[in-house]
Amino acid sequence: MTEQPTLHDTLDLWDYRRRVADLYASVRGATPGEATWLNWREQRDTLFATHPQSAIPPEQRAALEGLPYFDYDST
Numbered sequence: 001m002t003e004q005p006t007l008h009d010t011l012d013l014w015d016y017r018r019r020v021a022d023l024y025a026s027v028r029g030a031t032p033g034e035a036t037w038l039n040w041r042e043q044r045d046t047l048f049a050t051h052p053q054s055a056i057p058p059e060q061r062a063a064l065e066g067l068p069y070f071d072y073d074s075t
Contacts (some may be wrong), residue, residue, distance in 0.1 A: 023047070034072045041069060061064035 005013075023043050030036040048054045051062045056064055 004040050012052045016047070019047055019051070028059050034074070041066070 023040065027040050030039075038048060045064070045066045048056050048067060049061050054061065
């Protein structure tokens with residue numbers, strides 16, 4: 001039997017999706033460049049390390065030093 005999500009779980013998921021949408025909207029509206037990319041990485045890493053709906057298992061979040069990314073490419 002599948003456990004039904006709680007209201008808290010549903011609100012957490014809504015919050016996670018809103019934060020991801022806001023993050024990508026901020027990047028689309030920003031000046032292109034390495035500083036914008038670094039900010040996007042930092043915010044994304046923080047979301048994965050701290051949010052209850054993160055794809056990273058809770059027991060691994062404290063040790064997360066950042067997600068793997070390719071180097072910045074200005075082309």
